[in-house]
Amino acid sequence: MRELLSALLSQDPSIKVVGTATDPYQARQMIKQLLPDVITLDIEMPKMDGLSFLEKIMTLRPMPVVMVSSLTQQGAEATLNALELGAVDFFPKPKLDMKRGIESRAEELIHKVKNAALARVKTLERQSDSQHDSSILSNITFSTTEKVIVIGASTGGVEALRVVIKNLPANSPAVLVTQHMPEKFTKTFADRLDKISAVSVSEAKHGERVLPGHVYIAPGGKHLKLHRSGANYLCQLTDEEAVSGHKPSVDVLFNSTCEAAGKNAIGVILTGMGKDGAAGMLELRKIGAKTFGQDEISCVVYGMPKAAYEIGAVEQQVPLNKMAETMLTACGAAKDRHIRV
Structure with a gap:
């Protein structure tokens, strides 16, 4: 998945993929070193789930994040959680024939990442979602x-x-x-x-x-x-x-x-x-x-x-x-x- 996303994004001359990380701990170090304009972040990752890592990013070092999520009910819930935490946008992965499905939507992925680079992000300030009085x-x-x-x-x-x-x-x-x-x-x-x-x-x-x-x-x-x-x-x-x-x-x-x-x-x-x-x-x-x-x-x-x-x-x-x-x-x-x- 990392190789596929990197290859597709690199098709656009205005995008440079500066690094890929296997888990959030490696990503944290690479973010400090490489200072990317945009991060693509999978919800499902080893060692720490994407939502927990996103919350840390938006609390400590806010930057534009595009989530990569699955087109399932569980994926929808997690994606909406991510958007509420401050992710700018999301790119849904197809359930079947993932490689061909993503390649066919390369233009959409590139568009979302370039848009994210223009987004205004803020430090996460969680508010209660209890129903209003x-x-x-x-x-x-x-x-x-x-x-x-x-x-x-x-x-x-x-x-x-x-x-x-x-x-x-x-x-x-x-x-x-x-x-x-x-x-x-x-x-x-x-x-x-x-x-x-x-x-x-x-x-x-x-x-x-x-x-x-x-x-x-x-x-x-x-x-x-x-x-x-x-x-x-x-x-x-x-x-x-x-x-x-x-x-x-x-x-x-x-x-x-x-x-x-x-x-x-x-x-x-x-x-x-x-x-x-x-x-x-x-x-x-x-x-x-x-x-x-x-x-x-x-x-x-x-x-x-x-x-x-x-x-x-x-x-x-x-x-x-x-x-x-x-x-x-x-x-x-x-x-x-x-x-x-």
């Missing part, structure tokens, strides 16, 4: 139940979405989320958010009604659209081609929301590489929807919010720790309530 939030009222929030995110989005969603009150307007993530990972991600949030978080199902107090995560490998049927909003899943290189795509969600909700929508774009969601957010703003982008300093990768801001799609740039409050205020939250974020 919702008594502070339970009395918030909203001017209409027709408001709906749509959120797009990519690199760094797992942690950003955790910060935003766990701070929503139980009676929050409905939220639809597109996070760039493969199959198997999105349901695990939704289940984890559900455990720490006052709102109900689940992977979106085709045709289900969109209700206040619920968050719907786009399944990996499917596009999520907001659809209107009479007085009701519905989730619509489609198997169309990738858009902006992604499936699910943020642009698909935002564009469908323009038609379904119009100015009753609130569009939010969080950290991520690329420009998926920028064009869709511009359409949202044109029809009178409120639009917010995560500010540069709080982004892991200021790519998607920057692309949206530069074309005039973002009405206001907002720090991550203020995003939940900003969204709720835009939905008509009572002004005299204090929202803890």
Whole structure:
């Protein structure tokens, strides 16, 4: 695996593989000597598991890390743990014919490593994930139940979405989320958010009604659209081609929301590489929807919010720790309530 990853990464002239390590103890010494810009780290390693080593890196010597993980349920759990610990991104290993499977996705691996080199990483500061004391939030009222929030995110989005969603009150307007993530990972991600949030978080199902107090995560490998049927909003899943290189795509969600909700929508774009969601957010703003982008300093990768801001799609740039409050205020939250974020 080390030889394969090294060979694939070395295909790009802008990447130099400065070393490979057989275990975390050897890696620790090599990091001190070689000062790499990016580390690729397998979750399964001898002598110390990858998560324990990652936690040490992000606590003592933060740097961009791309995790290499398996496309299994157990791999999804471990990968999400890694992203919460501060890993920038992950590269999933196929379960069958690993060598050929990885070689066929060499471009994706190179892209993730180069993006990671641009990421803003911080010293790990673990916060409690116990469910919020919702008594502070339970009395918030909203001017209409027709408001709906749509959120797009990519690199760094797992942690950003955790910060935003766990701070929503139980009676929050409905939220639809597109996070760039493969199959198997999105349901695990939704289940984890559900455990720490006052709102109900689940992977979106085709045709289900969109209700206040619920968050719907786009399944990996499917596009999520907001659809209107009479007085009701519905989730619509489609198997169309990738858009902006992604499936699910943020642009698909935002564009469908323009038609379904119009100015009753609130569009939010969080950290991520690329420009998926920028064009869709511009359409949202044109029809009178409120639009917010995560500010540069709080982004892991200021790519998607920057692309949206530069074309005039973002009405206001907002720090991550203020995003939940900003969204709720835009939905008509009572002004005299204090929202803890």
